[in-house]
Amino acid sequence: MSNNSVSIHKTLEQTRASFAWKAIVEASNTLNNKENFKKYVNLVKGLPAFINNNGLGQTLAFIYSKSSFNKQDKKEQKTANAEGVLFKQLQEWLTQENGITSPDPSTDKRSNDYLLHCIMDNNSREYIRATKVTLDLINKMRNFAPGLYEDKYGEKNDKKEPAQSK
Numbered sequence: 001m002s003n004n005s006v007s008i009h010k011t012l013e014q015t016r017a018s019f020a021w022k023a024i025v026e027a028s029n030t031l032n033n034k035e036n037f038k039k040y041v042n043l044v045k046g047l048p049a050f051i052n053n054n055g056l057g058q059t060l061a062f063i064y065s066k067s068s069f070n071k072q073d074k075k076e077q078k079t080a081n082a083e084g085v086l087f088k089q090l091q092e093w094l095t096q097e098n099g100i101t102s103p104d105p106s107t108d109k110r111s112n113d114y115l116l117h118c119i120m121d122n123n124s125r126e127y128i129r130a131t132k133v134t135l136d137l138i139n140k141m142r143n144f145a146p147g148l149y150e151d152k153y154g155e156k157n158d159k160k161e162p163a164q165s166k
Helices: 003-030 034-054 056-066 074-078 082-097 114-120 124-153
Strands: none
Touching: 003 034, 003 082, 003 124, 034 056, 034 082, 034 124, 056 082, 056 114, 056 124, 082 114, 082 124, 114 124
8 A cells, every 4th residue: 555545545444533532522412412412423323323223314314403493483494403413414424525416506505404415316326425524524523522511511421322234
């Protein structure tokens, strides 16, 4: 293996780890109470199993359906919840950081559900790539989230993690 490929690989890992850490810190600040952040941490911890069992598209659709910006009440839309924060973070990571885009030029990139269009409207190669990129990020986030929760609230998050497929 050449030095260049090792350097590029480290840079990708560092970029992923940096984004994951910033996402967890952002969630901790946005979800400004213990129960909301605990829900976020549990969601992050269980996401790989959910994706492996149901697929990325179904998982994202489920998270979106539970998100605050999917609510009818305008007041509820403005209140961030764990699912909404995570969905927006995944949308940013996949679309802005990894170039997953919708092949349909009429899709509004500013819409809350843009990521769903990117996933559902693309071919299987992009779907598989998006799944891998998502799992790689989530696995980094799983390393940081429980530690930040424990550091911030002085207690461990005792939820048992679901068995993860290899």
